Amino acid sequence: MAQIFRPKKRTVDKQAIEVKIHSLDHQGRGVANHKGKVCFVEGALVNERVKAQVLQDKSKLIEAKTLQVIEPSNERVMPFCRDNDICGGCQTQHLALSSQLFHKQQAVDKLFQKFSQYDVECWQPAIESKPKYYRRSARIACFYDKGNKLLKLGFRGFKSKKIVEVKNCQVLTGHFDNIFEDLRALLNSRDGYCSVSHVQLCDADNGQFVLLRHTKSITARDKDYLEEKSHVLGWKIVWDNGDKVSELNELPYYIADDVRFNFTLDNFVQVNAEVNAAMLMQALMWLEVSYSDRVLDLFCGIGNFSLLLAKRANSVIGVEGSASSVAMAKQNAQTNHIENAEFHCFDLTQDMAQAPWFDQSAKVLVLDPSRTGAFGILQQMPLTQFNKVLYVSCDPVTLARDSKLLLDSGLSLVKVGLMNMFPHTGHIETMALFQRR
Numbered sequence: 001m002a003q004i005f006r007p008k009k010r011t012v013d014k015q016a017i018e019v020k021i022h023s024l025d026h027q028g029r030g031v032a033n034h035k036g037k038v039c040f041v042e043g044a045l046v047n048e049r050v051k052a053q054v055l056q057d058k059s060k061l062i063e064a065k066t067l068q069v070i071e072p073s074n075e076r077v078m079p080f081c082r083d084n085d086i087c088g089g090c091q092t093q094h095l096a097l098s099s100q101l102f103h104k105q106q107a108v109d110k111l112f113q114k115f116s117q118y119d120v121e122c123w124q125p126a127i128e129s130k131p132k133y134y135r136r137s138a139r140i141a142c143f144y145d146k147g148n149k150l151l152k153l154g155f156r157g158f159k160s161k162k163i164v165e166v167k168n169c170q171v172l173t174g175h176f177d178n179i180f181e182d183l184r185a186l187l188n189s190r191d192g193y194c195s196v197s198h199v200q201l202c203d204a205d206n207g208q209f210v211l212l213r214h215t216k217s218i219t220a221r222d223k224d225y226l227e228e229k230s231h232v233l234g235w236k237i238v239w240d241n242g243d244k245v246s247e248l249n250e251l252p253y254y255i256a257d258d259v260r261f262n263f264t265l266d267n268f269v270q271v272n273a274e275v276n277a278a279m280l281m282q283a284l285m286w287l288e289v290s291y292s293d294r295v296l297d298l299f300c301g302i303g304n305f306s307l308l309l310a311k312r313a314n315s316v317i318g319v320e321g322s323a324s325s326v327a328m329a330k331q332n333a334q335t336n337h338i339e340n341a342e343f344h345c346f347d348l349t350q351d352m353a354q355a356p357w358f359d360q361s362a363k364v365l366v367l368d369p370s371r372t373g374a375f376g377i378l379q380q381m382p383l384t385q386f387n388k389v390l391y392v393s394c395d396p397v398t399l400a401r402d403s404k405l406l407l408d409s410g411l412s413l414v415k416v417g418l419m420n421m422f423p424h425t426g427h428i429e430t431m432a433l434f435q436r437r
């Protein structure tokens, strides 16, 4: 009989250790040395001495969580959210807002040195965000507790699937100030809503949309009841049974630079409206496209960059992997009477030999990939054809890695700036402009 070998579970030494933090990593974690290993400590700041609980003890590194701050940093502040310790949403509320961008910039610097042996010397002022009430969209997790016959809802806990039943969230826009209490009351008012598995929130320019994903059917009567009650609260309810999403009289939209962007709740839209608007303006300013420029916009979503660029360029080709975002981008071009933008659905991790969209005369390239970056596609493209490349990044590791390809093609890094899309979190959003001199 075949013998099945199961890897032995590593026993995690849950001991507490005491370490002195010497820097922050790109996720906002404190970094220390402990018995020859690198130790990443959640919740610890530079120069702090902390007692930390070991979560993972690997051959070369330790992951730990702060239990007690023995010597606090003068950058430490009191988190404004009472659930900060347990909620997985904001990881760096304990670091003064004024220091957050400084550490993020340092992290990007280090990653450029590591991946490209490159010293960034062209930092531009960061795009700032208001510190609270900046999130226009979020997903709320739900779980039906059969024992208590109650639908629990909140955010997932830090590195856990457990739901933290937050009372309110001060990073969601003000329109969702009381959303948790209101949703809890509404969804527990009738048994019919017990199969709601998550709620997607979106504060659009035309109102607040609340999508309810449910795994069992909900009667028309229960739907009507909830819609009626939600109407009073100013919400537009969208039902999603996994196969079909209910139709709306009017899609959510946002407006930027006089362009109206319609979207559906499964499309990617930038979470921070204020930073998105500033980011778009900065992209236009940095790129300085002219009416003779042909632009390629990869990972274009619903056309956020493409349509604004099209108003100033000869033509824009947008490429995106989500078919529904491509459909929306095409519709947005049409409704805004923008005729020089075309959109293609294409998986940009694939072989682009047959890519029908590739324009050999495009001299301007915009990239705005998800966290995995754009390495695959950049490796395949004849990069020497581009005079300007704007890389909008939500992961500094992949930005630094991909930048090496751009630099090796003879492009120079001329501008880099942070965009504080998610204050109080470890997320680092960066815009980088490469130019052929």
Ligand SMILES: C[S@@+](CC[C@H](N)C(=O)[O-])C[C@H]1O[C@@H](n2cnc3c(N)ncnc32)[C@H](O)[C@@H]1O
Pocket: 268, 269, 270, 299, 300, 301, 302, 303, 304, 305, 319, 320, 321, 322, 325, 346, 347, 348, 349, 368, 369, 370, 394
């Ligand atoms: C960070 S978003 C940017 C979207 C858009 N530029 C914007 O500003 O709203 C990244 C986009 O890349 C798309 N995407 C992710 N992986 C992809 C892939 N392998 N091929 C094509 N598109 C992809 C996502 O659907 C998403 O729309």
